[in-house]
Amino acid sequence: MSAFSSAEPVGSDDELDELRGFRRRLHGEPEVGLHLPLTQRSILDSLTDLDLDITLGASLTSITAVLRGTAPRARAVDSVCSGDPVVLLRADMDGLPISEDSGLPYAAANGAMHACGHDLHIAGLVGAAKKLVARRNEIPGTVVFMFQPGEEGQGGGRMMIEEGVLDAGGSRPEAAYAIHVDSRLDFGQFTTRPGPLMAGVSGLRVRIQGTGGHAAAPDRAIDPVPVAAECILAVQSFVARRMAPHDPAVVSIGKIASDAAAGNILARYVDFEANMRHFSDTVFTLIRDELPQLIRGIAHAHGCDAVLDFVPSYPAVVNDGREVEHVMRTIRGVYGEESCTMMPEPAMTSEDFAYVLEQVPGAFVFLGARPDDLDEQEASPMHSATVRFDDRVLERQAVILTELALTRLQGSPSRVRPSTETKRKGYS
Template sequence: MDDIFDADSRMLTDRLVAVRRELHAQPEVGLDLPATQKVILRELAGLGMEIMTGRSLSSVTAVLRGARPGPAVLLRADMDALPIAERSEVPYASHNGAMHACGHDLHMAGLLGAARLLATRRDELAGTVVFAFQPGEEGFAGGRMMIEEGLVTASGTRPVAAYATHVDCETPRGRLITRPGPMMASASGMKMSVRGTGGHAARPHQAVDPVPVAAEIILAVQTFAARRIAATDPAVISITRLHSDAEAGNVLAGTVDLEANIRTLSPTALETVRTDLPALVTAIAEAHGCRVDVQFIDSYPVTVNDPSETEWVLSLLDERPEDVVRLAEPSMASEDFAYILEEIPGTLVFFGVEPEGGSAPLHSDRARFDDTLLATQAAIMAQLAWRRLERTADS
């Protein structure tokens, strides 16, 4: 891969690390991220870009127009943190009850670096680059909201490709991982409220106790995928929340609330779960004299890397000194970059930033990241956009 950005990116290392640590120390959760947005806008100021902010979320879209004619390419970074009290013990740790435990602070800093690298070569740039800084990745569907607010047409022309990186603090530093086709699973949920009558714990025969019914439902839900979905079509279903309304130890609950998290890789598996699992839960409850309210919640779709685009990305990454790995199987985690990939062919690439001494996993309150690789991350993003535009210009 052309190394024109590698040399320039190394000169940005200190600045990118400082910005990343500033963002890490002031994480914000969800769709309203005013402090985070302020940092993004500050760092983009003076780069000669068209800047747009979101109406219903704190997004930032920056459009860089090259001096040479050509198509548009989109680069994306997510902005939001998780509602986790940090215990990483790094000097710049957050103390506000939230934490960048999924590396979104690195994503933002890396994309800011790519924006700076490309802006310095605007006179040579063959087309347009759209930089999308997106809130609400952690369950709020911020990517879908940005699309609804016009992200895909922000530059006036639909991008020919979209790229994003996602860091991983358990993957060896510098390793690049991707695959054509399904990259990450869809994420759905199912809320269940099992209703009995409650009563005295000494006289359960005079009540309809929903607790053992809920226990039976839990076992049925946990084993559903193994018996209803082909083993060759991965699906993971877990009960993640459980709560009863009993407020005393000698009182039978009247209601038990449960929630399941559902991960699938195919429309067939998802449709089976959506149709058959509520029916199974309802039958179990009714068999024991309980009522149950079931709400199925569709969330993120499968993240699908465009096969042709991804093979091209892999061919470029293979030119780099970093270790490039073709992922054998998709991850069962999910990503709302999936919404952008439904609109624009593109690729998500995992990037290893495991620190010296190792780290707890993503989403852990002890997760730590090696941010000295931000220059490499920025160079890769800039090079993908640059080379994709050159590819179209040369064709």
């Protein structure tokens, strides 16, 4: 759809080459989880000489970098935020436990992989930091750069909030933005939507406990296998019959195992694990409260015990309507009307930027990074061992993050907060 034109207002080829080199070094040494010392060191090296106030995480290897602009503050400070106006920009830092099979010359060989493009997010945010520092005298406020480990399920975003990232600029951010690359979307194409963008996620671990026995004598045992099968089918009926058709929900059972080692043994127990996605509080409450009751009831009816462990994970990502307008206006102003489209419907994937957006109005935006030599069908999805990204897209990440922060601080009309109308409609 959108070709990468050489006439874009992006800075020099040298800047892009430097960011691509940096990204490829990160790509070659991915780390997983909350403790990413090599990645943290690489980012700190890249920020050297930028005159930023830097704080490192205590319980995770995060980096919070604060840039104080020197432009005169042209407007009264927002009545809700006391102090300097602040905008927050975020990149996640972690890879996945996947052995890379991309065939790239700079592929990782350590059993981990930046298969979700977080290496691009880091480099794009570093690029924005450099651009914004160079334009410090145009910034009438403060920019907070949030480099976050542990996005892939460990809740690093929530931990950074607990450690104070939302207060790092001296007052609460007025707005927060993050860009996520997409390996299948057309190169250079942005897309987002107001309101619910990505689903909330939670997990349920279940053990159906029977007695075990001889496969030839089921009458002398309590066999948990058919009971587990009944529970799993009932879960699907529960989604279809108890949840409103207009309120999306997904419950998938990704894993099941019994303790029996052979087909002629009746298992003592069966474990299965469900992964569940929601947008509304109503669906979340059904998943949390009623689904376990259903499973327990079926197990007890057959003489089994059921042990359940409900694990809430990330809330839904809900974009602020006005911030999405700002994002779309900014992107279209730089790259043209066609460069940013409205997503017709939310994605059922999840993201822990949700924690930031629960407290700060903002927007999460997708950016296509599909390599030229692949069409949409050929391109591997994210979290695949063969996924590839075209890292020329770093230019757009750095430019748009820069423009979002700059224009938001320069031009934001005073506004009544919170403007997250969507939250009042019951999205969680």
